Amino acid sequence: MAGTPKRSSKAAEVIKQDVATYVAAGADESVQRVITNVHGLARRLNHWYDRQLADLDVSTGEWAVLSKLARDGGDRGLSPSVLADAANVAPSSMTHRLDRMAERGLVSRSTDPDNRVRVLVALTEEGWRLFRDAIRESDMVESDVLGPLSRAERAQLADLLDVVIESLDTLDA
Amino acid sequence: MAGTPKRSSKAAEVIKQDVATYVAAGADESVQRVITNVHGLARRLNHWYDRQLADLDVSTGEWAVLSKLARDGGDRGLSPSVLADAANVAPSSMTHRLDRMAERGLVSRSTDPDNRVRVLVALTEEGWRLFRDAIRESDMVESDVLGPLSRAERAQLADLLDVVIESLDTLDA
DNA sequence: ATCGCAGAGTTCGAAATCGAATTATGTGAT
DNA sequence: ATCACATAATTCGATTTCGAACTCTGCGAT
Numbered sequence: 001m002a003g004t005p006k007r008s009s010k011a012a013e014v015i016k017q018d019v020a021t022y023v024a025a026g027a028d029e030s031v032q033r034v035i036t037n038v039h040g041l042a043r044r045l046n047h048w049y050d051r052q053l054a055d056l057d058v059s060t061g062e063w064a065v066l067s068k069l070a071r072d073g074g075d076r077g078l079s080p081s082v083l084a085d086a087a088n089v090a091p092s093s094m095t096h097r098l099d100r101m102a103e104r105g106l107v108s109r110s111t112d113p114d115n116r117v118r119v120l121v122a123l124t125e126e127g128w129r130l131f132r133d134a135i136r137e138s139d140m141v142e143s144d145v146l147g148p149l150s151r152a153e154r155a156q157l158a159d160l161l162d163v164v165i166e167s168l169d170t171l172d173a
Numbered sequence: 174m175a176g177t178p179k180r181s182s183k184a185a186e187v188i189k190q191d192v193a194t195y196v197a198a199g200a201d202e203s204v205q206r207v208i209t210n211v212h213g214l215a216r217r218l219n220h221w222y223d224r225q226l227a228d229l230d231v232s233t234g235e236w237a238v239l240s241k242l243a244r245d246g247g248d249r250g251l252s253p254s255v256l257a258d259a260a261n262v263a264p265s266s267m268t269h270r271l272d273r274m275a276e277r278g279l280v281s282r283s284t285d286p287d288n289r290v291r292v293l294v295a296l297t298e299e300g301w302r303l304f305r306d307a308i309r310e311s312d313m314v315e316s317d318v319l320g321p322l323s324r325a326e327r328a329q330l331a332d333l334l335d336v337v338i339e340s341l342d343t344l345d346a
Numbered sequence: 347a348t349c350g351c352a353g354a355g356t357t358c359g360a361a362a363t364c365g366a367a368t369t370a371t372g373t374g375a376t
Numbered sequence: 377a378t379c380a381c382a383t384a385a386t387t388c389g390a391t392t393t394c395g396a397a398c399t400c401t402g403c404g405a406t
Contacts, residue, residue, distance in 0.1 A: 011342045021244045025305045027312035030327045037334035042215035071194045093363045117371045132198045139200035145341045154203045157333040161210035168217050168318045169184045266393045290401045
């Protein structure tokens with residue numbers, strides 16, 4: 001085991017060292033290897049998205065709104081509070097963010113006819129177009145990133161993550 | 174395959190639907206299942222950390238500084254610009270953040286004796302103590318979360334993520 | 347030697363975010 | 377019906393963050 005490491009990439013070295021720090025502070029290794037990798041990957045991906053979104057003149061926070069609406073907006077849209085929660089932001093911040101996005105024509109705001117306290121935010125045509133453009137671009141990178149994994153390995157990876165997420169949600173409830 | 178889903182958790186349903194949205198917008202499914210899960214898990218974990226850190230009166234941003242210093246600070250510490258990069262924040266924001274943290278006694282600032290342009294930020298005793306406390310607490314949760322996975326599965330999961338991260342870094346360079 | 351240039355950190359004004367208070371609508375009890 | 381209460385969104389003042397301009401140190405060319 002002691003000898004020339006075959007071809008330990010720089011990233012792998014860094015992560016290994018990070019895990020060691022956490023273990024030294026009293027954590028479990030098999031746990032930290034997974035957790036550190038999840039965060040590391042998410043962080044790198046986000047970094048990539050940021051650059052890409054900047055090209056489209058969309059901030060990370062605005063993207064959170066766009067993608068949430070695209071995923072769960074349905075026909076009617078979503079309320080500002082739901083969006084604020086999805087974007088991890090205070091409701092008051094969402095008010096301003098929506099102001100900007102509406103002014104730019106990405107979303108529309110309307111009061112819920114069934115309950116006039118509620119406001120419904122929905123994607124405009126322009127918003128949808130932007131969403132699709134961004135998705136297609138990012139999928140290209142993501143496909144490249146997952147290139148080294150076979151289809152079976154991808155499924156396996158997704159399955160394992162499914163289990164963890166499910167576990168976390170159970171714990172959280 | 175058509176019939177009563179065995180016990181499709183709420184989270185799994187949501188994720189499946191999200192993936193479908195991305196696929197509809199022109200993305201590849203096997204890719205999106207992985208990516209969506211990675212983000213979903215990271216997001217849930219971060220949410221958890223936020224609550225936990227709030228108990229210790231530490232903001233997410235401050236934690237980014239603490240943990241970066243703990244991992245890579247070595248004996249001498251790190252420069253503000255490195256910390257700003259690690260925390261995904263503008264250098265000027267880091268200046269203020271360090272002001273606050275130094276005032277609270279979590280970090281110390283000193284000019285590099287070798288190069289007086291540079292500033293070195295290092296963890297104080299108090300900073301280290303806080304780091305260790307947080308790590309130990311979060312490891313408890315993380316261990317619970319990974320509970321359903323055998324040791325072999327954890328290793329497998331970490332290995333798969335390793336490959337993806339390596340691939341992303343290669344692409345990025 | 348000194349002059350200009352590059353790099354690191356800070357300062358400053360503008361913008362974004364936050365938490366608390368405010369407004370307005372719906373709901374339930376009497 | 378009316379009143380108290382709950383809920384959703386917005387407004388407001390304070391805090392945090394950002395990007396650009398500024399300052400200071402070190403380095404290389406002449």
